[in-house]
Amino acid sequence: MIAKLKGLVESASAEGAVIDVGGVGYAVQGSARLLGRLPGPGQPVALVIETQWRDDGPHLYAFLEVAERDWFRLLIGVQGVGAKTALAVLSILGPDELAQAIAAQDKAAVGRASGVGPKLAARIVSELKDKVGGIALGAAVRSGPAAVAVPAGGGASTDALSALVNLGYGRSEAFAAVSRAALDQGPGAKVDALVRAALKDLSQ
Numbered sequence: 001m002i003a004k005l006k007g008l009v010e011s012a013s014a015e016g017a018v019i020d021v022g023g024v025g026y027a028v029q030g031s032a033r034l035l036g037r038l039p040g041p042g043q044p045v046a047l048v049i050e051t052q053w054r055d056d057g058p059h060l061y062a063f064l065e066v067a068e069r070d071w072f073r074l075l076i077g078v079q080g081v082g083a084k085t086a087l088a089v090l091s092i093l094g095p096d097e098l099a100q101a102i103a104a105q106d107k108a109a110v111g112r113a114s115g116v117g118p119k120l121a122a123r124i125v126s127e128l129k130d131k132v133g134g135i136a137l138g139a140a141v142r143s144g145p146a147a148v149a150v151p152a153g154g155g156a157s158t159d160a161l162s163a164l165v166n167l168g169y170g171r172s173e174a175f176a177a178v179s180r181a182a183l184d185q186g187p188g189a190k191v192d193a194l195v196r197a198a199l200k201d202l203s204q
Contacts, residue, residue, distance in 0.1 A: 002051045003023055004046065006046070007019045010045075031063075048068070068094070071086075075090075076126055080123065089113040093113075100175065106172045161174055
């Protein structure tokens with residue numbers, strides 16, 4: 001199984017790239033984010049690889065970091081999500097953004113990916129939230145699936161989150177702001193105080 005490729009970019013397009021490693025060209029697929037960040041032809045690159053075997057042989061999926069590869073693995077574990085759909089999600093949401101969206105149960109953010117309808121987006125956020133461990137209160141995502149922010153303060157935080165969403169803020173950005181506010185103010189914080197603090201955070 002190929003887990004890493006280190007070589008020179010031979011070519012790249014919207015469909016994938018070819019990496020020259022010691023004279024052997026490896027065809028890899030990746031998210032639009034990855035393909036857009038690859039250096040030009042002849043330039044060195046190191047990629048994390050996920051190898052999947054199919055009837056027609058091995059398929060190599062490339063990532064710039066382990067966290068993105070780990071999210072790819074989690075995504076394809078969801079019923080109805082194949083490699084193409086997982087890459088579509090990772091094309092619009094980086095590892096940190098995806099972790100935040102999953103923690104916030106932000107179906108709209110995930111649903112922006114090509115090929116992801118409302119039902120599949122709901123399934124993704126529902127199933128992956130249960131599989132994401134190591135949740136840290138009020139912390140930003142640190143290293144992919146292992147550390148996701150959650151609002152502290154129980155019902156008050158939930159109510160504050162709902163208030164911000166009703167004001168028109170995106171669920172993920174509101175979630176992050178309430179998480180930080182709850183961490184700063186402690187477990188006894190009231191809804192109005194959390195909303196004020198979160199709004200101040202969002203205005204900066």
